[in-house]
Amino acid sequence: MSTADAARPGSRLARRVVRRVVLRARARQGYSRVRASFWPLLQAAAAAGAAYLLAGWVFGHAQPFFASIAAWACLGFSFDRDLRKIAEVAFGVTVGLAVGDLVVRLIGSGWWQLSTVLVVAAVVARFVDRGAVLAAQAGTQAIVIVGLPSLTGGPFGRAADAMVGGAVALAFALLTPTDPRRRLRTLGTVATTALATVVEQAATAARGADEDGLEAALVRARAADPALHEFLDRVHSASEQARVTVNRVHREELRRLENQAVLVERAMRSVRVLVRRAPYGLQHASATERGVLADLLDRYAAGVRQLASAIETGQDAVAARGTLTEVARDADPHEAAADWGIQSLVLLLRSPVVDVLEAAGAAPDAARAALHEL
Numbered sequence: 001m002s003t004a005d006a007a008r009p010g011s012r013l014a015r016r017v018v019r020r021v022v023l024r025a026r027a028r029q030g031y032s033r034v035r036a037s038f039w040p041l042l043q044a045a046a047a048a049g050a051a052y053l054l055a056g057w058v059f060g061h062a063q064p065f066f067a068s069i070a071a072w073a074c075l076g077f078s079f080d081r082d083l084r085k086i087a088e089v090a091f092g093v094t095v096g097l098a099v100g101d102l103v104v105r106l107i108g109s110g111w112w113q114l115s116t117v118l119v120v121a122a123v124v125a126r127f128v129d130r131g132a133v134l135a136a137q138a139g140t141q142a143i144v145i146v147g148l149p150s151l152t153g154g155p156f157g158r159a160a161d162a163m164v165g166g167a168v169a170l171a172f173a174l175l176t177p178t179d180p181r182r183r184l185r186t187l188g189t190v191a192t193t194a195l196a197t198v199v200e201q202a203a204t205a206a207r208g209a210d211e212d213g214l215e216a217a218l219v220r221a222r223a224a225d226p227a228l229h230e231f232l233d234r235v236h237s238a239s240e241q242a243r244v245t246v247n248r249v250h251r252e253e254l255r256r257l258e259n260q261a262v263l264v265e266r267a268m269r270s271v272r273v274l275v276r277r278a279p280y281g282l283q284h285a286s287a288t289e290r291g292v293l294a295d296l297l298d299r300y301a302a303g304v305r306q307l308a309s310a311i312e313t314g315q316d317a318v319a320a321r322g323t324l325t326e327v328a329r330d331a332d333p334h335e336a337a338a339d340w341g342i343q344s345l346v347l348l349l350r351s352p353v354v355d356v357l358e359a360a361g362a363a364p365d366a367a368r369a370a371l372h373e374l
Contacts, residue, residue, distance in 0.1 A: 044075035047172045051165040059160055066097060066158045070165025075172060084237070086173055090166020096121045096138035098159035103142075117142040180238040184257050185312055187231040191261070192308035194224035195268050195356075196301045202275050203297035206345075207290055211279045221272045228268055232261040253314060256361075260311065263359035267304075267352035274348040281341035289337035293345055296336070299327045300353060307360050317360035324357040328370035335372070 048068035055064035070093045074086045099121040107113055121142040198221045205213025235258045239251070282290060303323035310317035330336075331350050333343035350371055357367040 040075065043172055044072050047071040047075055047168050048165070051161075051168040054168060055161045055164040058164065059157065061157060061161060064161040064164070066093070067161040067165035067168070069093070070162040071169045071172075072165075074166055074169035083170070083173060083240070086169055087166070090162070090169060092125055092136065092138040094159050094162040094166060095124055096140060096142040096144075097162050099124060099138070100142040100144070101158060114143060180234075181253060181257075181314065184231070184235050184238060184254070185314060187227070187234055188257055188260060188264075188311040189308050191224070191227045191231040192264050192304060192311055194220075194227055195264055195271065196304035196308060198224065198268070198271055198275070199297050199301040199304060202271070202278065203294040203301065206278060206282060206297060207294035209282050209285075209290060214275055214278050218272060218275045221268060221275060224268060228261075228265045232265055235261045257311070260307075260359040263355045267355040267359070270348065270352040270355065274345060274352070277348060278345060281345040283341060285337065285339045285342045289339050289342045292336050293342050296327060296331060296346065296349060299323065299330075300349065300356075303327060303360070304356055307356060310360070320360040321357065321362055324353060324360060325362070325370045328353050328357060328367070329372055332372040333374070 048071045051067035051071040052064055055061060055067035070090055073093060074089045100117050103113060103117045103120060107116070118139050121138040125138040198217050201217040201220060202214060204210070205217060235254065239254045239258045282293075285293075303320050306320035306323055307317050310320060328350070331346055331353055333346040336342055336346045354367045354371065357370065358364055362370070
């Protein structure tokens with residue numbers, strides 16, 4: 001038996017093992033996706049059925065399936081339901097059906113009629129709102145209407161069905177709200193930890209007067225923008241939804257998270273300015289003076305990490321307030337160093353320290369009062 005023949009059974013066995021591992025991994029991932037979306041899927045299916053029943057009862061339509069389409073398209077399979085997006089989808093479906101019905105009634109159906117319907121529906125949608133979802137849904141439903149030109153329930157019967165479906169979807173979203181705090185805490189932890197990482201990297205680079213390290217910290221700060229903006233956008237949307245949904249018990253924490261998102265994003269912008277100015281500020285500083293600045297940055301980063309931990313658990317950031325209050329008291333440019341470059345960098349640090357101190361729960365006046373007077 002040749003060496004290649006002897007190796008084949010082992011190779012086939014290895015391939016079978018790999019295939020089995022891959023299949024099991026995909027099965028676990030599929031099960032995880034189904035479990036995560038099962039409850040919103042049931043809600044969307046129930047809303048589609050309710051919309052079909054309600055549209056038939058209200059308008060007397062024999063087959064109001066566009067009511068179900070609208071409800072299903074609006075709710076989807078995710079717990080992250082934005083009321084604005086639901087309204088955009090509902091309105092987009094209704095506009096597309098109404099425009100399609102009108103154009104088909106006036107000029108019939110065909111390839112050029114389809115193009116005309118698309119243009120008119122998209123123009124109307126873009127005129128009404130800036131949302132891309134609205135225009136996409138309007139165009140899609142207009143195409144469906146041209147493909148199904150038979151009118152049911154009058155010239156705007158299908159648009160009326162879609163209105164019912166959208167209204168049912170909004171009612172389901174309002175009456176069955178989800179708890180957004182877990183997702184927002186995760187986003188807040190990621191964003192706040194990104195700030196701490198940038199400051200730590202800047203501290204290490206400042207201690208060694210490492211310009212490449214400072215440039216790397218600046219790049220990392222810029223790369224954190226998507227996480228910061230997602231945190232800010234999601235928490236703002238959740239706060240708006242909490243004002244109108246039946247579930248209002250989390251409004252206080254959502255308001256706190258929204259304030260923290262604004263302040264952490266503001267602190268990151270200030271830190272970016274500090275890191276960008278650091279190569280010039282460190283030019284003539286001694287190793288001791290650089291060490292003073294680096295120690296302040298490290299202590300500030302420790303406070304930011306304590307804030308991230310508090311956001312993750314939803315607890316009061318009392319430890320972060322204590323750490324950051326001490327940093328604010330020691331952020332005195334005149335005491336830090338005699339070199340004007342280090343003094344300017346310490347001065348730049350004062351603003352993000354106050355921002356994160358406020359994010360940790362300190363009142364604005366108390367956060368500013370913690371700073372050593374200049």
